[in-house]
Amino acid sequence: MTQQQTAPEKLWLSGNEALALGAHEASVRVASGYPGTPSTEILENVVNYAEIYTEWAPNEKVGLEVAIGASFAGVRALATMKHVGLNVAADPLFTASYTGVRGGLVIVVADDPSMYSSQNEQDSRNYAWAAKLPMLEPSDPAEAKEMLKQAYRLSEQFDTPVLLRSCTRVSHVKGVVTAGAIEAPALTPGLEKLPAKLVMLPANARARRVAVAERQRQLGEFAETFSANRVEEGDGKIGFIAAGTSYLYVKEAFPEAAILKLGMVNPLPEKLIRDFAAGVDKLYIVEDLDPFLETQIKALGIACTGKEVIPAIGELSPAIVRRAITGEAAADLFAPVELPPRPPNMCAGCPHRGLFYNLNRLKVYVSGDIGCYTLGFLPPLSAMDTCVCMGASIGMAHGMDKALGEEGRGKVVAVIGDSTFLHTGINGLINSVYNRGCSTVIILDNRITGMTGQQPNPASGTTIGYDPAPTIDFPELCRAIGVKHVRTVNPHEIEATYQVLKEEIERPEVSVVITRFPCVLTVEEKKRRKYPFHTVVDNCTGCTMCLRLGCPAINWQPLTPAEAEAMGKKEKQRGYSLINEDMCIGCGQCLALCKFDAISEGEEKG
Structure with missing residues (x-):
C-alpha cells in the first residue's frame, strides 16, 4: 500500500511576503536593506525566518555592500530597496557586476509607477542595462517567489548579481502562492x-570587463530557452510583448491576443522576439514607464508600436491599455473607482507639527528632506521650500548659504529626520562644518523611521528583530563632527523651541538643533498615559490660532449668525474650534497657542 502524499501548502500572500518565502526556500543566509515603500515588507517578513540573518542598514549602499560581502563568503545573500534606493546603491552595484559572486546574490528593487509614495517615477530596468546585469520581472506573488529562487540559480550559474524588479502592484497585491521545498546551499560558507x-x-x-561581455553573450543565449520567457498563442492578428504587471493588463484587456511574456527583461531573447513578431500582423509593446523593451526591439529592426499610444507617465491598467489601442475601454473591464480625497497630513500629536509652526513664524527658507515631515510643506504649516532626495537638505542649505553670503545669513535652515540623517545626512553636516558654513541644521529625532512604518534605525535602540542595540547619541555625534553649538528641545513646547531656533538661526556658524520626542505611533508612545484636551466652547472666540497647526484632531465648526446669537457669541463670529477627543493624544501644542482659555486638559484616555 503506497503512502498518500501531502498536497503542497497553498498560502495567501502579498508579493513582498512571497519574496520573503522565496528567500527562505532559496536558503538565503544574509539579508540587508533599507525600508522604502513598496519594498519595506520584504525584510519585515524575512526576519521571521530564523535561519536568515536580517538587518536594516543605515542606507541602501551599505545594505548592498553587506550582501556582497556575504556572497563573497560563500552564502546566498539578498539586498532589498525601492527604486530611488538603487541610486544610492549604484556605486557597489556597477562594480559587483565585474567581480561577480561566490554565493548567489540577488538585489530586489521595487519601482513605484504613479509615485504613490515616491519623489520620482524611475524605471529600474535602465540600471540592469547600464550595469550589464540580468533582470527578472514577475507579474504576481506566485511568480515573485519562484523567480527569486530562479534568480539565485542564475546568479551562481553565470557568476553575476541578479536584479529582480518588483513594483507597487506586485509587492502589495495578494495572491495564492504554493509553498515549495527548501533548496540545499550550493557552497559551504568560507573565505577563498x-x-x-x-x-x-x-x-x-x-580582465573582468571581458568576462562581463562573455557573460552577456551567454545570458543572451540562455534567454532564448528560459522558461519565464514564453509565447502564449492567440489569433495571430495582433500580438503583444509585455513583462510584469503589464502582461496581466494585456491579458485582461485582450484575452484572445497572442502574447510574448518576458520574465527576463535583460538581456532580451532576440530570436524569440523576431519569431514572435513574424507571426503576428500588428505588434504592440506594452510596458510601464520608459520604452525600455520598445527601444531595444526597434533597434533590432522590428516594426512595433509602443509609446506612440501607450502612456509613458503613470501606472498602466487594463482599461488604459484597452483605450490606448482601441480608443475605447470595454464595458467588462475593471475601471479605477473614484475614491473620496484623503489629503495627507501629519498624525494628531505629531512632534514635527510644532517645529514647522515655528519655522513658519520665523519666515525662514526651509531646505527639506524625505520623510513624513515633508508634509510640513502643506498649508496651514507651509514651512518647507525644497525637497529633492534623502540626505540632501543639509548640503543644499550649505550651497544656498555659500551662494547668498552675508545677505542670506539667518534665512536658511535644513530640516532632516533622524533616520534620514543617518542614511546620508551625516556627510552633508561634515561638509558644512569643514567648509565653514553658517546653516542651522534641525534633526527631527522621533526615535524611529516613521515614514515607512516605524522601522527601527541605529538611533532607536533596537534591531529589525527588536533586540536591544546600541543607540546613536546625536548630540555627541554632532560634536565629534565639529559642531560647537548643539541644542536639544521638546518640539511640543512651542515657545521654548521658538526661542532656541531664533537664537541658533542668528548664529554666524553651523549649529544643530535636535527636536526630540517619540513618534505617536511607536509602541512606547502608545503606552504613555494620555490626557486629551477638549474645547471650552463658551470661551472660544473663533480666532483660529489653533487651526494654524493643521492638527487633524481640531475641526472648525461654522456658525450662522442665528446660531452664534443663540450660543451667546459675538454677532460676527463665524464659528469655533472643536477638539476631537478620540483623536487627541494630549500633546499640548494647541494649548500653547490659545489665549482665551478655550482649551482644557481632560481625563486620562485608556
Whole structure:
C-alpha cells in the first residue's frame, strides 16, 4: 500500500511576503536593506525566518555592500530597496557586476509607477542595462517567489548579481502562492582568496570587463530557452510583448491576443522576439514607464508600436491599455473607482507639527528632506521650500548659504529626520562644518523611521528583530563632527523651541538643533498615559490660532449668525474650534497657542 502524499501548502500572500518565502526556500543566509515603500515588507517578513540573518542598514549602499560581502563568503545573500534606493546603491552595484559572486546574490528593487509614495517615477530596468546585469520581472506573488529562487540559480550559474524588479502592484497585491521545498546551499560558507576576481584594480577590472561581455553573450543565449520567457498563442492578428504587471493588463484587456511574456527583461531573447513578431500582423509593446523593451526591439529592426499610444507617465491598467489601442475601454473591464480625497497630513500629536509652526513664524527658507515631515510643506504649516532626495537638505542649505553670503545669513535652515540623517545626512553636516558654513541644521529625532512604518534605525535602540542595540547619541555625534553649538528641545513646547531656533538661526556658524520626542505611533508612545484636551466652547472666540497647526484632531465648526446669537457669541463670529477627543493624544501644542482659555486638559484616555 503506497503512502498518500501531502498536497503542497497553498498560502495567501502579498508579493513582498512571497519574496520573503522565496528567500527562505532559496536558503538565503544574509539579508540587508533599507525600508522604502513598496519594498519595506520584504525584510519585515524575512526576519521571521530564523535561519536568515536580517538587518536594516543605515542606507541602501551599505545594505548592498553587506550582501556582497556575504556572497563573497560563500552564502546566498539578498539586498532589498525601492527604486530611488538603487541610486544610492549604484556605486557597489556597477562594480559587483565585474567581480561577480561566490554565493548567489540577488538585489530586489521595487519601482513605484504613479509615485504613490515616491519623489520620482524611475524605471529600474535602465540600471540592469547600464550595469550589464540580468533582470527578472514577475507579474504576481506566485511568480515573485519562484523567480527569486530562479534568480539565485542564475546568479551562481553565470557568476553575476541578479536584479529582480518588483513594483507597487506586485509587492502589495495578494495572491495564492504554493509553498515549495527548501533548496540545499550550493557552497559551504568560507573565505577563498581570489584577488584577481575580487580586487578591482584597473588591471584586474579590465580582465573582468571581458568576462562581463562573455557573460552577456551567454545570458543572451540562455534567454532564448528560459522558461519565464514564453509565447502564449492567440489569433495571430495582433500580438503583444509585455513583462510584469503589464502582461496581466494585456491579458485582461485582450484575452484572445497572442502574447510574448518576458520574465527576463535583460538581456532580451532576440530570436524569440523576431519569431514572435513574424507571426503576428500588428505588434504592440506594452510596458510601464520608459520604452525600455520598445527601444531595444526597434533597434533590432522590428516594426512595433509602443509609446506612440501607450502612456509613458503613470501606472498602466487594463482599461488604459484597452483605450490606448482601441480608443475605447470595454464595458467588462475593471475601471479605477473614484475614491473620496484623503489629503495627507501629519498624525494628531505629531512632534514635527510644532517645529514647522515655528519655522513658519520665523519666515525662514526651509531646505527639506524625505520623510513624513515633508508634509510640513502643506498649508496651514507651509514651512518647507525644497525637497529633492534623502540626505540632501543639509548640503543644499550649505550651497544656498555659500551662494547668498552675508545677505542670506539667518534665512536658511535644513530640516532632516533622524533616520534620514543617518542614511546620508551625516556627510552633508561634515561638509558644512569643514567648509565653514553658517546653516542651522534641525534633526527631527522621533526615535524611529516613521515614514515607512516605524522601522527601527541605529538611533532607536533596537534591531529589525527588536533586540536591544546600541543607540546613536546625536548630540555627541554632532560634536565629534565639529559642531560647537548643539541644542536639544521638546518640539511640543512651542515657545521654548521658538526661542532656541531664533537664537541658533542668528548664529554666524553651523549649529544643530535636535527636536526630540517619540513618534505617536511607536509602541512606547502608545503606552504613555494620555490626557486629551477638549474645547471650552463658551470661551472660544473663533480666532483660529489653533487651526494654524493643521492638527487633524481640531475641526472648525461654522456658525450662522442665528446660531452664534443663540450660543451667546459675538454677532460676527463665524464659528469655533472643536477638539476631537478620540483623536487627541494630549500633546499640548494647541494649548500653547490659545489665549482665551478655550482649551482644557481632560481625563486620562485608556
